Structure formats: structure tokens, C-alpha cells
Amino acid sequence: MKLIKTCLRRVLILTDSSLSVAKHTSVIGWKTFGHTGAIRLLTKSFETNRLAHAYLITGPEKVGKRTLALDIACMVNTEPVADMFGQSTDIDLSKSHQAERIRAGIHSDVEVIDPATELPASPERKAVSKTTISIDHIRQIVISGSSTKPFEGMKKVFILDGAHRMVREAETSLLKILEEAPDHVLIVLTSPTTEALSQTVVSRCQLLELRPVESQVIESKLIEQFGTDEAQARLLSRLARGSPGWAIDAINDPTIIDAHNQAILRFAEIVTGSIESRFRYARQTAGQFWQDRMAVFYEIERWIEWWRDVAMMRHKLIDNIINVEWVDLFSQIATEITEEQISAAVTAIENARHALEANAVPQLTLEVMMLDLPWADPAKIPSLNPESGDGS
Template sequence: MVENGHQAPTWFTVGHAKAINTLQRSQREGRISHAYLLVGPTQVGRMSLALDLARMLNCLEQAPPCGECSQCVRVTRGLHADVQVLAPNAEQRSNRFSIGIDAVRELQREASLRPFEGRCRVFIIDGAELLTEEAANSMLKTLEEPPSQVVLVLLASDGDALLPTITSRCQTLELRPLPTALVSKELSNRYEGSPQDIEEVARLSGGRIGWAFQAMAEPDLMERRAERLDAIETALRSGLEERFRYSGTLAARAASDRAFVRLELSLWLELWRDALFFREGLPELTTSQSRQRLLQLIADAASSAEIAHAAVAVQETIDNLERNVNPRLALDDLMLALPRPRLEV
């Protein structure tokens, strides 16, 4: 890209100007850190920025990353031998995701080798909070005595979940949710869609641009969301028997598909949050613009305190399930705890 007669770098990351400036300044001044920690919600752009950094470190042009040279293109296509992503694996027994000691040892072995085709080896650790304790302690050794020509990029949603000994050895860049206006602008530039649909997706994304791209690219995502919200609405409007049927079905699913249950509970949480905004006279802050009628019914039937209490109950259920409490018990308890406002049509 040419700007005012000079080459300008091409960053594929949307937003996050502050983090990009920091990286560019470090590159110019030859002060690239041997380890970065990118902290922010999932799908906010952490992986995009990590790959941009990998391109910048290996780019052949004057204003890196150019996005177009052979090095940049190989990173973009996932073919660059010196750029590797370490992602969590499901443990077979518990179905929990983690990054274990074997993966870290393999990374360390590779990190000790010279770059194969580029200038710099970049290891991206996606989900650094999922390093097992043993793996994290082993990783410390690499962070303490980093091999030259190696940059580690740790991605995490919660920096506090990492060992302080790890965070203190990384340069932390915080990635905040993007403004809704920026998300909808990007969506309008890249996708066909009515302004209303784009606006709703942008709001729902909560500033997580990756989620927004996914929602536009897979219309199924929005349809499935609408289906689940219908199921939630039915359970909310029903008596205990129907509610327990709902929690039973959901609990059965927990054994094989934890992510599904986590997502369902996040929808419950979103519903109560929206209801509270509605109750407080701030409907413009709600995410589900298409559910205004239900929100109105809840707001008419429950006090702000009751709505807040319901949100807390959902959050406690999410925490309990993470702690491996029996899903059936946890979800039945939730069904009992949620208010049963009379929601006549």
C-alpha cells in the first residue's frame, strides 16, 4: 500500500490501533519483546494480531507487514514453517481442554532450532490459561532464557488466570472489545446484508469482530441462536414440570457437548441483562433488539432486584458447571431459582 509516496504497512487486524502502534514502535526501535501476552475476549482479534506480528517479523519489505511478499503470504496461508500455533487439546477422560507438558516440550525443542525459512520463529499459544501447571512451569524456562530469533505470543481471555511468573515475563497488550460502530462499518464493507441485520449482528458481537464475521458468513449461526432463544423463552414461560424437562435435555447434552451448554447459559445471562436494561428504561442498550416483547413482559412482571438475582443464579450455574458439579443438579437448581413471572401472551 502506498501512502503519501511512502510504503505503509498493511495490518489485517481490525481496530486495536494502540496495540499495533506499540508493536510498530518496538519494531522501528529494535526492541521487539521475546514474549507477548495478548489479553482480550475470544474472537476480539487476538489471533489476527498475533499473525500480523508474525508477518511483521518476517516480512521482506521496507514497511512490514506488507501482507503481499512471499513471507507474509505464507504466514497468511498457514504454511510458514517458522510460525506455529499451539492450541488446547481435549483430555479424553474429563473432556476438558488443556495444553499439556508434551506440547510445551515439543515447542521448546523446535524453539532451539534456527529459523527454517524466515528471520524469526513465532510460537502462538492460543489459550494460555489452559496450560496445565506442569506445562506452565516448563514454559517459564523458555521465558526466562529465550532463544534468540524466537518470539512467543500468548493469547488469553483472562490474564489473572495465568501464573504471575509468566505474565511478568511477557509484554502485555490488552485488546478491548471494538466499538459497535466500527464493527458495523467493517461488516457493511465486507458483506451484503440489510442495515438492520448488520446492526443486530454488530450489537450481538459485543465488539468481538471475529464473532461478527462468523455470524455474517454463517447465517445458520443466527438461526440457531433464534431457535435456542425460543427454547429459553418457552422454559421461562412454563411451569416447573416443563422447566425440568428443559433442564433434563440440556443436562444430557452436557456430557458430550459442554460448549453447547455454556453457550445456552450465556444466552440466559444475556436475557436477564437485557431485561434489566429494559426495566431501567435503557432499551437501546439491549443486545436482542428482536426480543423486545419478551423483555417488556419480564420487565412488567419482575423487579430490578429479582432480575439481577436471576442473572446471579445463571452465573453461579456457569461457575458450578466449570467446577464439574453434576449438570442435572445444577440446571434443576437454576430452574427453581429463576423467577416465574406470569408471562401471558
């Protein structure tokens, strides 16, 4: 009898020990990569039941903000996998049925809201400009949705993708739910910077700042997960400038690379072109600014990258070139433009960006930028002459 009691006691000790280990739940299978700090923070907060009620994810375009936001939604709605003893162990975001539905956009408890999101109660609003997140988006989707409990998951998640595009009234309306969010609601905002939102909204959120991902990390992921050949992966990882989403999009859409190459040539033609062609570019880009501000800011970033490559070739630093397939073009332009002119060009472009961010008149701002750019003699740039045979 004593032997039986001893054996039972040992079984109970082992069982208690197993239970204590099983209580530690890990989150695996993230789609997000290259942002280990953010993943570590979220995992730790989730494991200790200390998740914030709202998160603000910032970072450059295509760096992974939306992917991380969806990963968060998957994490809070995925149940742990049970082990052989029926105890919860890991939460695997790559195999979860809830995660599949969330990423497919068909989960009833997760709403992704951006300027193009249609309002359920107002079909006539489809004709409204798709450039901002309106107060009706907040009222009809976020506030209305927060009033009901989750239907198929454990939390209701509202992702405002491009929260910096909220109108002032929408921000004010959102503040009410941020300050009084129910326990079953989680709100995730994405924005390029904190400055693009009111500081009152920012102060109500836990900040997750995403930095550009190292090109080697992007290259490895393209090869391992997408089966990209090494040469193409190396090229895309450099052109991505730290934004994995851009590289992934470029794999699936060859026109992205075409558009990038067209921009390289477009800038070269402007630098070697007439004042009329520069003013025409300024007018066209200013017109685009009213339709898609972010596209113009992206164009400005391309300009800075373009001049960076000219500067690298000025110093014969070929290994530091981003657009390696255009080495000849950049080398030829670098021989015609001084280092001081390159520096002045970058300053002019940055001044234009700051002016546009401060709501200056777009066409006037871009015309000033065009006037401040140096000029190179097109006759001395063989890569721009299709008959020369030296083009990239």
C-alpha cells in the same frame, strides 16, 4: 572544480537525509481492527527493535486475539518494501508473501497450537481428548522447534491459542522456554483472562489486553471490507457484543444467527417452563461442560445478556436493546417480572459462573441457578405461542 564539489556535497547531504528517513519503517496492513492501543504499542516496539520475547493477549471470545497473534507473526517475518532508491520503507502485512503463508497455515516457521493440534511424532494421540494443551504439545512443537533456526522467515513464532487450556505440566514445561527463549524465537499466548493462567507464566509475558470493540467500528468494517448491507451490518454489530470475530463468522455461517435466536427462545421457554424442564436443561448443560467448558461459559454470558434486555424493556429503553428483533418477547416478559426478580436472576447466574470457575459440581451448580430464576406465566407471553401471530 569548486562548483562541482559544492554540487556533490549537496547531493551527499540530500542522500544522507533520505537514508535517515528511510530507516524509519512503518507497519501497515493489519488484519486486526478496533484495537489501536495494542497496534500502536507493537508498531512502536517493532520500529525501535524492542519487541518482547513473549506476549500474552487477553480478551473476550472472538474479540480478535488470534487475529492479533497472527498479525504479530506476520510483522516479525515480513521484510520492508524497498523504495525507488532501494531503501526499506513500510512493512505491508496485507501484501506480504510471508503473511499470506502464515495466515494460510503453511509457513514453516510459525506454529499455531491449540487443544486440537496433532502431535507430529505421535499419530496415535489423535484419539486423545481435544480439550487441553498437553506437555507433549510444548515439548514436541515449542521446545523442539525452538532448537532450530528459522527456515523461510526471520523468526520462529509459536502461538498458543487458548493457552488457558494448558495442563499444569505443560505450563511448567513452557516456563523453561519463556525464561531462556533464543533470540530467533517469539512466543504468543492467548487467553480470556490473566487469572486463567499461572501468575508465573503471566509474569514472563508482555500483556496485551483487548477490550470489546465499539459496535460502530464493527459495523463500518463489515460494510467496507465484507460488503455487508447496512441493515445486516447494524444487526450483527449489535449482536456481536464487541467481538468482531463473531460478526465475521456470522456473515459466513447463517447457522450462527439461527443458534443465537434458538438460545433466545430457549431461555424464554425455561423462564416460563416447569421445574422438570429446568432440571433437564441443567443436566444437559452440565454434560456439555465436561466436553466444552467455554461453550457453557458462553451460554452463561448469553443468559446475562438476555436478562439485560428484559431489564431494558422494563424501563422502555428500546434503543438499548441488543436483540432488537425480539423486542415484543422481551417486552411481554418484562411486564410479568419485577425489577427485583431481574436483579436476583442476574445475581444467580453470576454466582453460577463464579462457582463453575472455582470447579464446583456443574450439575448441582446449574440446578441451583435454575431454582433461583423467576417464573413467568406462558399464557401471558404471546410471542411464545405460534398460533397467536405475535411472535418475532
